Amino acid sequence: MTDPDAVLDRGGLDALVRVLKRRGRTVIGPTLRDRAIVLAELDSADELPYGWGVEAEAGRYRVRRRQDEAAFAHSAGPQSWKSFLHPRRVRQWTADRDADGGMTVREEEPAGVSYAFLGVRPCDLRAVRILDRVTTGGRYRDPAYDARRSGAFLIAAECTEPGATCFCVSMGSGPAVDAGYDLALTEVVDRDGHRFLCRSGSEEGAAVLAELPRRGADDATRTAAAGAVSRAAERMGRSMPPVDxxxxxxxxxxxxxxxxxxxxxxxxxxxxxxxxxxxxxxxxxxxxxxxxxxxxxxxxxxxxxxxxxxxxxxxxxxxxxxxxxxxxxxxxxxxxxxxxxxxxxxxxxxxxxxxxxxxxxxxxxxxxxxxxxxxxxxxxxxxxxx
Structure with a gap:
Protein backbone atom coordinates (compact mmCIF):
# COMPACT_ATOMS: atom_id res chain seq x y z
CA MET A 1 0.00 0.00 0.00
CA THR A 2 1.41 3.37 -1.03
CA ASP A 3 1.31 6.52 1.08
CA PRO A 4 -2.09 8.27 1.01
CA ASP A 5 -0.53 11.24 -0.77
CA ALA A 6 2.57 11.88 -2.84
CA VAL A 7 4.05 14.42 -5.24
CA LEU A 8 4.26 13.89 -9.00
CA ASP A 9 6.16 15.96 -11.55
CA ARG A 10 5.23 16.24 -15.21
CA GLY A 11 6.98 12.95 -15.86
CA GLY A 12 4.82 11.32 -13.20
CA LEU A 13 1.71 12.66 -14.89
CA ASP A 14 2.81 11.17 -18.19
CA ALA A 15 3.51 7.87 -16.40
CA LEU A 16 -0.02 8.02 -15.02
CA VAL A 17 -1.46 8.07 -18.54
CA ARG A 18 0.79 5.19 -19.60
CA VAL A 19 -0.18 3.07 -16.59
CA LEU A 20 -3.87 3.65 -17.19
CA LYS A 21 -3.56 2.75 -20.87
CA ARG A 22 -1.59 -0.36 -19.95
CA ARG A 23 -4.47 -1.33 -17.69
CA GLY A 24 -6.76 -1.22 -20.73
CA ARG A 25 -8.41 2.12 -20.08
CA THR A 26 -9.33 4.82 -22.56
CA VAL A 27 -7.92 8.01 -21.08
CA ILE A 28 -9.98 11.16 -21.60
CA GLY A 29 -8.73 14.56 -20.57
CA PRO A 30 -8.57 18.25 -21.50
CA THR A 31 -6.60 19.30 -24.55
CA LEU A 32 -6.37 22.37 -26.78
CA ARG A 33 -8.27 21.99 -30.02
CA ASP A 34 -10.20 24.35 -32.32
CA ARG A 35 -9.41 27.37 -30.11
CA ALA A 36 -11.04 25.77 -27.08
CA ILE A 37 -10.06 23.45 -24.28
CA VAL A 38 -12.03 20.31 -25.03
CA LEU A 39 -12.24 16.79 -23.65
CA ALA A 40 -10.74 14.12 -25.91
CA GLU A 41 -8.86 10.84 -25.83
CA LEU A 42 -5.24 11.32 -24.77
CA ASP A 43 -2.27 9.27 -25.93
CA SER A 44 0.03 10.97 -23.45
CA ALA A 45 0.02 13.71 -20.83
CA ASP A 46 1.93 15.91 -23.28
CA GLU A 47 -1.44 16.57 -24.93
CA LEU A 48 -2.74 18.36 -21.82
CA PRO A 49 -3.17 22.14 -22.29
CA TYR A 50 0.05 23.13 -20.56
CA GLY A 51 0.35 26.91 -20.46
CA TRP A 52 -3.21 27.61 -21.59
CA GLY A 53 -6.02 29.28 -19.70
CA VAL A 54 -9.37 30.73 -20.66
CA GLU A 55 -11.21 34.02 -20.52
CA ALA A 56 -14.91 33.40 -20.05
CA GLU A 57 -17.83 35.73 -19.55
CA ALA A 58 -21.53 35.66 -20.26
CA GLY A 59 -21.82 34.67 -23.91
CA ARG A 60 -18.05 34.75 -24.43
CA TYR A 61 -15.19 32.21 -24.36
CA ARG A 62 -11.56 32.61 -25.43
CA VAL A 63 -8.38 30.64 -24.77
CA ARG A 64 -5.28 32.59 -23.76
CA ARG A 65 -1.63 31.87 -23.15
CA ARG A 66 -0.58 31.82 -19.53
CA GLN A 67 2.70 33.02 -18.09
CA ASP A 68 3.33 29.57 -16.59
CA GLU A 69 2.97 26.00 -17.83
CA ALA A 70 0.02 24.97 -15.64
CA ALA A 71 -2.03 22.12 -17.09
CA PHE A 72 -5.29 22.50 -15.17
CA ALA A 73 -5.53 26.28 -14.62
CA HIS A 74 -8.59 26.75 -16.80
CA SER A 75 -12.30 26.81 -16.07
CA ALA A 76 -14.92 24.55 -17.60
CA GLY A 77 -14.99 24.23 -21.38
CA PRO A 78 -17.90 23.54 -23.71
CA GLN A 79 -18.04 19.83 -22.85
CA SER A 80 -18.58 17.92 -19.68
CA TRP A 81 -18.02 14.27 -18.85
CA LYS A 82 -21.71 13.75 -19.61
CA SER A 83 -20.67 13.58 -23.26
CA PHE A 84 -18.93 10.25 -22.56
CA LEU A 85 -21.18 8.77 -19.86
CA HIS A 86 -24.49 9.88 -21.39
CA PRO A 87 -23.67 10.37 -25.11
CA ARG A 88 -25.68 12.55 -27.45
CA ARG A 89 -26.94 9.55 -29.44
CA VAL A 90 -27.23 5.91 -28.42
CA ARG A 91 -28.69 3.17 -30.60
CA GLN A 92 -31.18 1.08 -28.63
CA TRP A 93 -32.12 -1.65 -31.07
CA THR A 94 -32.07 -2.72 -34.72
CA ALA A 95 -34.68 -4.67 -36.65
CA ASP A 96 -34.35 -6.59 -39.92
CA ARG A 97 -37.04 -8.13 -42.07
CA ASP A 98 -36.99 -11.94 -42.24
CA ALA A 99 -37.52 -14.01 -45.34
CA ASP A 100 -41.02 -14.94 -44.15
CA GLY A 101 -41.99 -11.28 -43.78
CA GLY A 102 -41.52 -11.05 -40.04
CA MET A 103 -38.99 -8.89 -38.20
CA THR A 104 -36.06 -9.85 -36.00
CA VAL A 105 -35.28 -7.25 -33.35
CA ARG A 106 -31.86 -7.13 -31.74
CA GLU A 107 -31.33 -5.09 -28.62
CA GLU A 108 -28.15 -3.04 -28.70
CA GLU A 109 -25.49 -4.27 -26.32
CA PRO A 110 -24.05 -1.49 -24.10
CA ALA A 111 -20.60 -0.27 -25.08
CA GLY A 112 -17.82 -2.10 -23.23
CA VAL A 113 -15.44 0.86 -22.87
CA SER A 114 -13.29 1.26 -19.75
CA TYR A 115 -12.74 4.96 -19.14
CA ALA A 116 -10.22 6.91 -17.13
CA PHE A 117 -11.16 10.57 -16.78
CA LEU A 118 -8.16 12.80 -16.13
CA GLY A 119 -8.69 16.30 -14.75
CA VAL A 120 -12.26 16.12 -13.48
CA ARG A 121 -13.15 19.42 -11.83
CA PRO A 122 -14.81 19.32 -8.39
CA CYS A 123 -18.01 20.73 -9.89
CA ASP A 124 -17.97 18.05 -12.58
CA LEU A 125 -17.22 15.36 -10.01
CA ARG A 126 -20.39 16.42 -8.24
CA ALA A 127 -22.22 16.39 -11.58
CA VAL A 128 -21.19 12.78 -12.19
CA ARG A 129 -22.58 11.81 -8.80
CA ILE A 130 -25.82 13.60 -9.65
CA LEU A 131 -26.08 11.73 -12.95
CA ASP A 132 -25.39 8.50 -11.07
CA ARG A 133 -28.41 9.21 -8.87
CA VAL A 134 -30.63 10.17 -11.80
CA THR A 135 -29.76 7.32 -14.16
CA THR A 136 -28.91 4.40 -11.89
CA GLY A 137 -30.04 5.35 -8.38
CA GLY A 138 -33.73 4.65 -8.72
CA ARG A 139 -36.04 1.84 -9.66
CA TYR A 140 -35.06 1.97 -13.34
CA ARG A 141 -31.42 1.86 -14.37
CA ASP A 142 -30.08 3.14 -17.67
CA PRO A 143 -27.95 0.27 -19.02
CA ALA A 144 -26.12 2.49 -21.53
CA TYR A 145 -25.01 4.88 -18.78
CA ASP A 146 -24.31 2.06 -16.35
CA ALA A 147 -21.98 0.30 -18.81
CA ARG A 148 -19.90 3.44 -19.29
CA ARG A 149 -19.92 4.57 -15.69
CA SER A 150 -19.31 1.20 -14.04
CA GLY A 151 -15.65 0.95 -13.22
CA ALA A 152 -14.70 4.35 -14.65
CA PHE A 153 -11.50 5.63 -13.06
CA LEU A 154 -11.86 9.26 -11.95
CA ILE A 155 -8.84 11.55 -11.50
CA ALA A 156 -10.00 14.83 -10.01
CA ALA A 157 -8.12 18.11 -10.40
CA GLU A 158 -8.86 20.57 -7.63
CA CYS A 159 -9.64 24.06 -8.86
CA THR A 160 -6.92 26.65 -8.30
CA GLU A 161 -8.06 29.23 -10.88
CA PRO A 162 -11.83 29.75 -11.14
CA GLY A 163 -13.35 31.48 -14.12
CA ALA A 164 -15.41 34.66 -14.17
CA THR A 165 -18.63 32.64 -14.43
CA CYS A 166 -17.82 30.02 -11.76
CA PHE A 167 -19.95 29.81 -8.61
CA CYS A 168 -19.25 26.33 -7.24
CA VAL A 169 -18.82 27.71 -3.71
CA SER A 170 -22.48 28.79 -3.71
CA MET A 171 -23.53 25.27 -4.70
CA GLY A 172 -21.18 23.49 -2.26
CA SER A 173 -19.40 21.64 -5.06
CA GLY A 174 -15.88 23.09 -5.01
CA PRO A 175 -13.18 24.21 -5.40
CA ALA A 176 -11.88 21.31 -3.28
CA VAL A 177 -12.87 17.70 -3.85
CA ASP A 178 -14.31 15.70 -0.99
CA ALA A 179 -15.27 12.25 -2.28
CA GLY A 180 -16.02 10.14 -5.31
CA TYR A 181 -12.55 10.04 -6.87
CA ASP A 182 -9.86 7.42 -7.36
CA LEU A 183 -7.03 9.94 -7.47
CA ALA A 184 -7.08 13.67 -6.73
CA LEU A 185 -4.50 16.13 -8.05
CA THR A 186 -3.74 19.63 -6.84
CA GLU A 187 -1.45 21.51 -9.18
CA VAL A 188 1.24 23.74 -7.69
CA VAL A 189 3.40 26.11 -9.72
CA ASP A 190 5.72 28.27 -7.60
CA ARG A 191 9.38 29.03 -6.98
CA ASP A 192 9.91 25.43 -5.92
CA GLY A 193 8.81 24.12 -9.32
CA HIS A 194 5.84 22.61 -11.13
CA ARG A 195 4.32 19.62 -9.36
CA PHE A 196 1.12 17.86 -8.43
CA LEU A 197 0.05 16.85 -4.95
CA CYS A 198 -1.65 13.50 -5.50
CA ARG A 199 -3.79 11.55 -3.08
CA SER A 200 -5.70 8.32 -3.52
CA GLY A 201 -9.36 7.84 -2.77
CA SER A 202 -9.82 4.16 -3.57
CA GLU A 203 -7.93 0.87 -3.54
CA GLU A 204 -7.42 1.02 -7.29
CA GLY A 205 -6.28 4.62 -6.99
CA ALA A 206 -3.69 3.62 -4.42
CA ALA A 207 -2.53 0.75 -6.63
CA VAL A 208 -2.10 3.05 -9.62
CA LEU A 209 -0.27 5.64 -7.52
CA ALA A 210 2.12 2.92 -6.34
CA GLU A 211 3.20 2.33 -9.96
CA LEU A 212 4.13 5.95 -10.60
CA PRO A 213 7.46 7.72 -10.13
CA ARG A 214 6.79 9.92 -7.12
CA ARG A 215 8.20 11.34 -3.93
CA GLY A 216 6.67 11.70 -0.52
CA ALA A 217 4.46 14.70 0.02
CA ASP A 218 6.27 17.46 1.89
CA ASP A 219 4.69 20.10 4.11
CA ALA A 220 5.61 22.92 1.75
CA THR A 221 3.73 21.32 -1.14
CA ARG A 222 0.74 20.48 1.05
CA THR A 223 0.61 24.08 2.31
CA ALA A 224 0.96 25.53 -1.19
CA ALA A 225 -1.77 23.23 -2.55
CA ALA A 226 -4.19 24.02 0.26
CA GLY A 227 -3.49 27.74 -0.14
CA ALA A 228 -4.14 27.66 -3.87
CA VAL A 229 -7.52 25.96 -3.38
CA SER A 230 -8.44 28.31 -0.53
CA ARG A 231 -7.65 31.37 -2.64
CA ALA A 232 -9.74 29.97 -5.48
CA ALA A 233 -12.73 29.81 -3.15
CA GLU A 234 -12.31 33.52 -2.50
CA ARG A 235 -12.11 34.43 -6.20
CA MET A 236 -15.34 33.01 -7.55
CA GLY A 237 -16.61 35.12 -10.43
CA ARG A 238 -20.29 34.62 -9.59
CA SER A 239 -22.45 33.74 -6.59
CA MET A 240 -26.00 32.75 -5.84
CA PRO A 241 -28.06 34.75 -3.34
CA PRO A 242 -27.48 33.33 0.16
CA VAL A 243 -31.05 32.09 0.56
CA ASP A 244 -32.94 28.83 0.25
Whole structure:
Protein backbone atom coordinates (compact mmCIF):
# COMPACT_ATOMS: atom_id res chain seq x y z
CA MET A 1 0.00 0.00 0.00
CA THR A 2 1.41 3.37 -1.03
CA ASP A 3 1.31 6.52 1.08
CA PRO A 4 -2.09 8.27 1.01
CA ASP A 5 -0.53 11.24 -0.77
CA ALA A 6 2.57 11.88 -2.84
CA VAL A 7 4.05 14.42 -5.24
CA LEU A 8 4.26 13.89 -9.00
CA ASP A 9 6.16 15.96 -11.55
CA ARG A 10 5.23 16.24 -15.21
CA GLY A 11 6.98 12.95 -15.86
CA GLY A 12 4.82 11.32 -13.20
CA LEU A 13 1.71 12.66 -14.89
CA ASP A 14 2.81 11.17 -18.19
CA ALA A 15 3.51 7.87 -16.40
CA LEU A 16 -0.02 8.02 -15.02
CA VAL A 17 -1.46 8.07 -18.54
CA ARG A 18 0.79 5.19 -19.60
CA VAL A 19 -0.18 3.07 -16.59
CA LEU A 20 -3.87 3.65 -17.19
CA LYS A 21 -3.56 2.75 -20.87
CA ARG A 22 -1.59 -0.36 -19.95
CA ARG A 23 -4.47 -1.33 -17.69
CA GLY A 24 -6.76 -1.22 -20.73
CA ARG A 25 -8.41 2.12 -20.08
CA THR A 26 -9.33 4.82 -22.56
CA VAL A 27 -7.92 8.01 -21.08
CA ILE A 28 -9.98 11.16 -21.60
CA GLY A 29 -8.73 14.56 -20.57
CA PRO A 30 -8.57 18.25 -21.50
CA THR A 31 -6.60 19.30 -24.55
CA LEU A 32 -6.37 22.37 -26.78
CA ARG A 33 -8.27 21.99 -30.02
CA ASP A 34 -10.20 24.35 -32.32
CA ARG A 35 -9.41 27.37 -30.11
CA ALA A 36 -11.04 25.77 -27.08
CA ILE A 37 -10.06 23.45 -24.28
CA VAL A 38 -12.03 20.31 -25.03
CA LEU A 39 -12.24 16.79 -23.65
CA ALA A 40 -10.74 14.12 -25.91
CA GLU A 41 -8.86 10.84 -25.83
CA LEU A 42 -5.24 11.32 -24.77
CA ASP A 43 -2.27 9.27 -25.93
CA SER A 44 0.03 10.97 -23.45
CA ALA A 45 0.02 13.71 -20.83
CA ASP A 46 1.93 15.91 -23.28
CA GLU A 47 -1.44 16.57 -24.93
CA LEU A 48 -2.74 18.36 -21.82
CA PRO A 49 -3.17 22.14 -22.29
CA TYR A 50 0.05 23.13 -20.56
CA GLY A 51 0.35 26.91 -20.46
CA TRP A 52 -3.21 27.61 -21.59
CA GLY A 53 -6.02 29.28 -19.70
CA VAL A 54 -9.37 30.73 -20.66
CA GLU A 55 -11.21 34.02 -20.52
CA ALA A 56 -14.91 33.40 -20.05
CA GLU A 57 -17.83 35.73 -19.55
CA ALA A 58 -21.53 35.66 -20.26
CA GLY A 59 -21.82 34.67 -23.91
CA ARG A 60 -18.05 34.75 -24.43
CA TYR A 61 -15.19 32.21 -24.36
CA ARG A 62 -11.56 32.61 -25.43
CA VAL A 63 -8.38 30.64 -24.77
CA ARG A 64 -5.28 32.59 -23.76
CA ARG A 65 -1.63 31.87 -23.15
CA ARG A 66 -0.58 31.82 -19.53
CA GLN A 67 2.70 33.02 -18.09
CA ASP A 68 3.33 29.57 -16.59
CA GLU A 69 2.97 26.00 -17.83
CA ALA A 70 0.02 24.97 -15.64
CA ALA A 71 -2.03 22.12 -17.09
CA PHE A 72 -5.29 22.50 -15.17
CA ALA A 73 -5.53 26.28 -14.62
CA HIS A 74 -8.59 26.75 -16.80
CA SER A 75 -12.30 26.81 -16.07
CA ALA A 76 -14.92 24.55 -17.60
CA GLY A 77 -14.99 24.23 -21.38
CA PRO A 78 -17.90 23.54 -23.71
CA GLN A 79 -18.04 19.83 -22.85
CA SER A 80 -18.58 17.92 -19.68
CA TRP A 81 -18.02 14.27 -18.85
CA LYS A 82 -21.71 13.75 -19.61
CA SER A 83 -20.67 13.58 -23.26
CA PHE A 84 -18.93 10.25 -22.56
CA LEU A 85 -21.18 8.77 -19.86
CA HIS A 86 -24.49 9.88 -21.39
CA PRO A 87 -23.67 10.37 -25.11
CA ARG A 88 -25.68 12.55 -27.45
CA ARG A 89 -26.94 9.55 -29.44
CA VAL A 90 -27.23 5.91 -28.42
CA ARG A 91 -28.69 3.17 -30.60
CA GLN A 92 -31.18 1.08 -28.63
CA TRP A 93 -32.12 -1.65 -31.07
CA THR A 94 -32.07 -2.72 -34.72
CA ALA A 95 -34.68 -4.67 -36.65
CA ASP A 96 -34.35 -6.59 -39.92
CA ARG A 97 -37.04 -8.13 -42.07
CA ASP A 98 -36.99 -11.94 -42.24
CA ALA A 99 -37.52 -14.01 -45.34
CA ASP A 100 -41.02 -14.94 -44.15
CA GLY A 101 -41.99 -11.28 -43.78
CA GLY A 102 -41.52 -11.05 -40.04
CA MET A 103 -38.99 -8.89 -38.20
CA THR A 104 -36.06 -9.85 -36.00
CA VAL A 105 -35.28 -7.25 -33.35
CA ARG A 106 -31.86 -7.13 -31.74
CA GLU A 107 -31.33 -5.09 -28.62
CA GLU A 108 -28.15 -3.04 -28.70
CA GLU A 109 -25.49 -4.27 -26.32
CA PRO A 110 -24.05 -1.49 -24.10
CA ALA A 111 -20.60 -0.27 -25.08
CA GLY A 112 -17.82 -2.10 -23.23
CA VAL A 113 -15.44 0.86 -22.87
CA SER A 114 -13.29 1.26 -19.75
CA TYR A 115 -12.74 4.96 -19.14
CA ALA A 116 -10.22 6.91 -17.13
CA PHE A 117 -11.16 10.57 -16.78
CA LEU A 118 -8.16 12.80 -16.13
CA GLY A 119 -8.69 16.30 -14.75
CA VAL A 120 -12.26 16.12 -13.48
CA ARG A 121 -13.15 19.42 -11.83
CA PRO A 122 -14.81 19.32 -8.39
CA CYS A 123 -18.01 20.73 -9.89
CA ASP A 124 -17.97 18.05 -12.58
CA LEU A 125 -17.22 15.36 -10.01
CA ARG A 126 -20.39 16.42 -8.24
CA ALA A 127 -22.22 16.39 -11.58
CA VAL A 128 -21.19 12.78 -12.19
CA ARG A 129 -22.58 11.81 -8.80
CA ILE A 130 -25.82 13.60 -9.65
CA LEU A 131 -26.08 11.73 -12.95
CA ASP A 132 -25.39 8.50 -11.07
CA ARG A 133 -28.41 9.21 -8.87
CA VAL A 134 -30.63 10.17 -11.80
CA THR A 135 -29.76 7.32 -14.16
CA THR A 136 -28.91 4.40 -11.89
CA GLY A 137 -30.04 5.35 -8.38
CA GLY A 138 -33.73 4.65 -8.72
CA ARG A 139 -36.04 1.84 -9.66
CA TYR A 140 -35.06 1.97 -13.34
CA ARG A 141 -31.42 1.86 -14.37
CA ASP A 142 -30.08 3.14 -17.67
CA PRO A 143 -27.95 0.27 -19.02
CA ALA A 144 -26.12 2.49 -21.53
CA TYR A 145 -25.01 4.88 -18.78
CA ASP A 146 -24.31 2.06 -16.35
CA ALA A 147 -21.98 0.30 -18.81
CA ARG A 148 -19.90 3.44 -19.29
CA ARG A 149 -19.92 4.57 -15.69
CA SER A 150 -19.31 1.20 -14.04
CA GLY A 151 -15.65 0.95 -13.22
CA ALA A 152 -14.70 4.35 -14.65
CA PHE A 153 -11.50 5.63 -13.06
CA LEU A 154 -11.86 9.26 -11.95
CA ILE A 155 -8.84 11.55 -11.50
CA ALA A 156 -10.00 14.83 -10.01
CA ALA A 157 -8.12 18.11 -10.40
CA GLU A 158 -8.86 20.57 -7.63
CA CYS A 159 -9.64 24.06 -8.86
CA THR A 160 -6.92 26.65 -8.30
CA GLU A 161 -8.06 29.23 -10.88
CA PRO A 162 -11.83 29.75 -11.14
CA GLY A 163 -13.35 31.48 -14.12
CA ALA A 164 -15.41 34.66 -14.17
CA THR A 165 -18.63 32.64 -14.43
CA CYS A 166 -17.82 30.02 -11.76
CA PHE A 167 -19.95 29.81 -8.61
CA CYS A 168 -19.25 26.33 -7.24
CA VAL A 169 -18.82 27.71 -3.71
CA SER A 170 -22.48 28.79 -3.71
CA MET A 171 -23.53 25.27 -4.70
CA GLY A 172 -21.18 23.49 -2.26
CA SER A 173 -19.40 21.64 -5.06
CA GLY A 174 -15.88 23.09 -5.01
CA PRO A 175 -13.18 24.21 -5.40
CA ALA A 176 -11.88 21.31 -3.28
CA VAL A 177 -12.87 17.70 -3.85
CA ASP A 178 -14.31 15.70 -0.99
CA ALA A 179 -15.27 12.25 -2.28
CA GLY A 180 -16.02 10.14 -5.31
CA TYR A 181 -12.55 10.04 -6.87
CA ASP A 182 -9.86 7.42 -7.36
CA LEU A 183 -7.03 9.94 -7.47
CA ALA A 184 -7.08 13.67 -6.73
CA LEU A 185 -4.50 16.13 -8.05
CA THR A 186 -3.74 19.63 -6.84
CA GLU A 187 -1.45 21.51 -9.18
CA VAL A 188 1.24 23.74 -7.69
CA VAL A 189 3.40 26.11 -9.72
CA ASP A 190 5.72 28.27 -7.60
CA ARG A 191 9.38 29.03 -6.98
CA ASP A 192 9.91 25.43 -5.92
CA GLY A 193 8.81 24.12 -9.32
CA HIS A 194 5.84 22.61 -11.13
CA ARG A 195 4.32 19.62 -9.36
CA PHE A 196 1.12 17.86 -8.43
CA LEU A 197 0.05 16.85 -4.95
CA CYS A 198 -1.65 13.50 -5.50
CA ARG A 199 -3.79 11.55 -3.08
CA SER A 200 -5.70 8.32 -3.52
CA GLY A 201 -9.36 7.84 -2.77
CA SER A 202 -9.82 4.16 -3.57
CA GLU A 203 -7.93 0.87 -3.54
CA GLU A 204 -7.42 1.02 -7.29
CA GLY A 205 -6.28 4.62 -6.99
CA ALA A 206 -3.69 3.62 -4.42
CA ALA A 207 -2.53 0.75 -6.63
CA VAL A 208 -2.10 3.05 -9.62
CA LEU A 209 -0.27 5.64 -7.52
CA ALA A 210 2.12 2.92 -6.34
CA GLU A 211 3.20 2.33 -9.96
CA LEU A 212 4.13 5.95 -10.60
CA PRO A 213 7.46 7.72 -10.13
CA ARG A 214 6.79 9.92 -7.12
CA ARG A 215 8.20 11.34 -3.93
CA GLY A 216 6.67 11.70 -0.52
CA ALA A 217 4.46 14.70 0.02
CA ASP A 218 6.27 17.46 1.89
CA ASP A 219 4.69 20.10 4.11
CA ALA A 220 5.61 22.92 1.75
CA THR A 221 3.73 21.32 -1.14
CA ARG A 222 0.74 20.48 1.05
CA THR A 223 0.61 24.08 2.31
CA ALA A 224 0.96 25.53 -1.19
CA ALA A 225 -1.77 23.23 -2.55
CA ALA A 226 -4.19 24.02 0.26
CA GLY A 227 -3.49 27.74 -0.14
CA ALA A 228 -4.14 27.66 -3.87
CA VAL A 229 -7.52 25.96 -3.38
CA SER A 230 -8.44 28.31 -0.53
CA ARG A 231 -7.65 31.37 -2.64
CA ALA A 232 -9.74 29.97 -5.48
CA ALA A 233 -12.73 29.81 -3.15
CA GLU A 234 -12.31 33.52 -2.50
CA ARG A 235 -12.11 34.43 -6.20
CA MET A 236 -15.34 33.01 -7.55
CA GLY A 237 -16.61 35.12 -10.43
CA ARG A 238 -20.29 34.62 -9.59
CA SER A 239 -22.45 33.74 -6.59
CA MET A 240 -26.00 32.75 -5.84
CA PRO A 241 -28.06 34.75 -3.34
CA PRO A 242 -27.48 33.33 0.16
CA VAL A 243 -31.05 32.09 0.56
CA ASP A 244 -32.94 28.83 0.25
CA UNK A 245 -32.96 28.58 -3.55
CA UNK A 246 -35.57 25.86 -3.48
CA UNK A 247 -37.96 28.13 -1.59
CA UNK A 248 -37.05 31.10 -3.78
CA UNK A 249 -38.04 29.21 -6.92
CA UNK A 250 -41.24 27.96 -5.30
CA UNK A 251 -42.34 31.40 -4.12
CA UNK A 252 -41.57 33.44 -7.25
CA UNK A 253 -43.41 31.50 -9.95
CA UNK A 254 -45.46 34.58 -10.88
CA UNK A 255 -42.63 37.12 -10.59
CA UNK A 256 -42.34 39.83 -13.25
CA UNK A 257 -38.67 38.90 -13.74
CA UNK A 258 -39.64 35.86 -15.78
CA UNK A 259 -40.95 38.20 -18.50
CA UNK A 260 -37.68 40.12 -18.50
CA UNK A 261 -35.39 37.11 -18.88
CA UNK A 262 -37.54 35.37 -21.47
CA UNK A 263 -37.57 38.50 -23.63
CA UNK A 264 -33.86 37.70 -24.09
CA UNK A 265 -34.09 33.89 -24.28
CA UNK A 266 -33.90 32.32 -27.75
CA UNK A 267 -35.14 28.90 -26.54
CA UNK A 268 -32.09 27.46 -28.32
CA UNK A 269 -31.34 24.90 -25.60
CA UNK A 270 -27.60 25.66 -25.45
CA UNK A 271 -27.74 25.78 -21.66
CA UNK A 272 -29.17 22.27 -21.46
CA UNK A 273 -26.66 20.89 -23.97
CA UNK A 274 -23.60 22.15 -22.05
CA UNK A 275 -25.05 21.52 -18.59
CA UNK A 276 -23.23 18.57 -16.97
CA UNK A 277 -26.42 17.29 -15.29
CA UNK A 278 -29.23 17.85 -17.82
CA UNK A 279 -30.22 14.38 -18.89
CA UNK A 280 -33.47 14.59 -20.91
CA UNK A 281 -33.73 12.46 -24.03
CA UNK A 282 -36.18 11.49 -26.74
CA UNK A 283 -36.26 8.60 -29.20
CA UNK A 284 -36.38 8.51 -32.99
CA UNK A 285 -36.98 5.60 -35.33
CA UNK A 286 -35.29 5.43 -38.74
CA UNK A 287 -35.49 2.98 -41.63
CA UNK A 288 -33.55 2.38 -44.81
CA UNK A 289 -35.10 3.06 -48.20
CA UNK A 290 -36.23 -0.54 -48.64
CA UNK A 291 -38.01 -0.73 -45.31
CA UNK A 292 -36.13 -3.95 -44.52
CA UNK A 293 -34.00 -2.41 -41.78
CA UNK A 294 -35.03 -0.16 -38.91
CA UNK A 295 -33.27 1.33 -35.90
CA UNK A 296 -34.29 3.14 -32.74
CA UNK A 297 -31.96 5.80 -31.39
CA UNK A 298 -32.06 7.71 -28.17
CA UNK A 299 -30.76 11.28 -28.40
CA UNK A 300 -30.48 14.30 -26.18
CA UNK A 301 -33.52 16.52 -25.98
CA UNK A 302 -34.17 19.84 -24.27
CA UNK A 303 -37.04 21.26 -22.26
CA UNK A 304 -36.62 24.37 -24.44
CA UNK A 305 -37.84 22.42 -27.46
CA UNK A 306 -41.46 23.31 -28.21
CA UNK A 307 -42.23 19.64 -28.90
CA UNK A 308 -40.69 18.44 -25.64
CA UNK A 309 -44.08 18.57 -23.88
CA UNK A 310 -46.20 17.94 -26.97
CA UNK A 311 -49.47 16.14 -26.23
CA UNK A 312 -52.45 15.49 -28.47
CA UNK A 313 -53.78 19.00 -27.79
CA UNK A 314 -50.48 20.81 -28.27
CA UNK A 315 -47.40 21.58 -26.16
CA UNK A 316 -47.86 21.97 -22.42
CA UNK A 317 -45.28 24.79 -22.30
CA UNK A 318 -46.05 26.86 -25.37
CA UNK A 319 -44.17 30.05 -24.43
CA UNK A 320 -40.46 30.78 -23.89
CA UNK A 321 -41.43 32.13 -20.46
CA UNK A 322 -42.88 28.81 -19.37
CA UNK A 323 -39.94 26.85 -20.75
CA UNK A 324 -37.21 28.99 -19.18
CA UNK A 325 -39.07 29.01 -15.88
CA UNK A 326 -39.40 25.24 -16.00
CA UNK A 327 -35.67 24.80 -16.61
CA UNK A 328 -34.47 27.10 -13.83
CA UNK A 329 -37.05 26.14 -11.21
CA UNK A 330 -36.36 22.46 -11.83
CA UNK A 331 -32.58 22.84 -11.90
CA UNK A 332 -32.24 24.60 -8.53
CA UNK A 333 -35.67 23.92 -7.03
CA UNK A 334 -37.78 20.85 -7.71
CA UNK A 335 -34.71 18.73 -8.52
CA UNK A 336 -34.52 18.38 -4.73
CA UNK A 337 -37.97 16.75 -4.72
CA UNK A 338 -37.01 14.24 -7.39
CA UNK A 339 -33.40 13.44 -6.58
CA UNK A 340 -32.58 14.85 -3.15
CA UNK A 341 -30.15 17.57 -4.23
CA UNK A 342 -29.80 20.59 -6.46
CA UNK A 343 -29.23 19.89 -10.14
CA UNK A 344 -26.78 22.80 -10.45
CA UNK A 345 -23.09 22.44 -9.59
CA UNK A 346 -21.96 26.01 -10.27
CA UNK A 347 -19.75 25.30 -13.29
CA UNK A 348 -21.01 28.37 -15.18
CA UNK A 349 -21.18 26.68 -18.59
CA UNK A 350 -24.78 27.76 -19.19
CA UNK A 351 -23.72 31.40 -18.71
CA UNK A 352 -20.74 31.21 -21.05
CA UNK A 353 -22.46 29.35 -23.86
CA UNK A 354 -25.74 31.27 -23.85
CA UNK A 355 -25.67 33.29 -27.11
CA UNK A 356 -27.47 36.21 -25.42
CA UNK A 357 -25.47 36.01 -22.18
CA UNK A 358 -28.31 35.09 -19.83
CA UNK A 359 -26.84 34.50 -16.38
CA UNK A 360 -28.82 32.25 -14.02
CA UNK A 361 -27.06 33.74 -10.98
CA UNK A 362 -28.18 37.20 -12.07
CA UNK A 363 -31.71 35.91 -12.52
CA UNK A 364 -31.72 34.30 -9.07
CA UNK A 365 -30.52 37.58 -7.48
CA UNK A 366 -33.19 39.50 -9.41
CA UNK A 367 -35.92 37.11 -8.27
CA UNK A 368 -34.67 37.46 -4.70
CA UNK A 369 -34.75 41.27 -4.93
CA UNK A 370 -38.25 41.24 -6.37
CA UNK A 371 -39.48 38.86 -3.67
CA UNK A 372 -37.88 41.00 -0.94
CA UNK A 373 -39.37 44.22 -2.30
CA UNK A 374 -42.80 42.61 -2.56
CA UNK A 375 -42.59 41.36 1.02
CA UNK A 376 -41.62 44.85 2.19
CA UNK A 377 -44.53 46.43 0.29
CA UNK A 378 -46.96 43.88 1.69
CA UNK A 379 -45.69 44.51 5.20
CA UNK A 380 -46.10 48.26 4.72
CA UNK A 381 -49.64 47.85 3.44
CA UNK A 382 -50.55 45.70 6.41
CA UNK A 383 -49.08 48.30 8.73
CA UNK A 384 -51.09 51.08 7.04
CA UNK A 385 -54.27 49.01 7.28
CA UNK A 386 -53.89 48.78 11.03
Missing amino acids: LRALMRDTLEADRWDDVTSRCLSCGNCTMVCPTCFCTTTEDITDLTGDHAERWRRWDSCYDLDFTLLHGGPVRATPRSRYRQWLTHKIGTWHDQFGSSGCVGCGRCIVWCPTGIDLTEEAHALHREATEKAQRDAGERGTAR
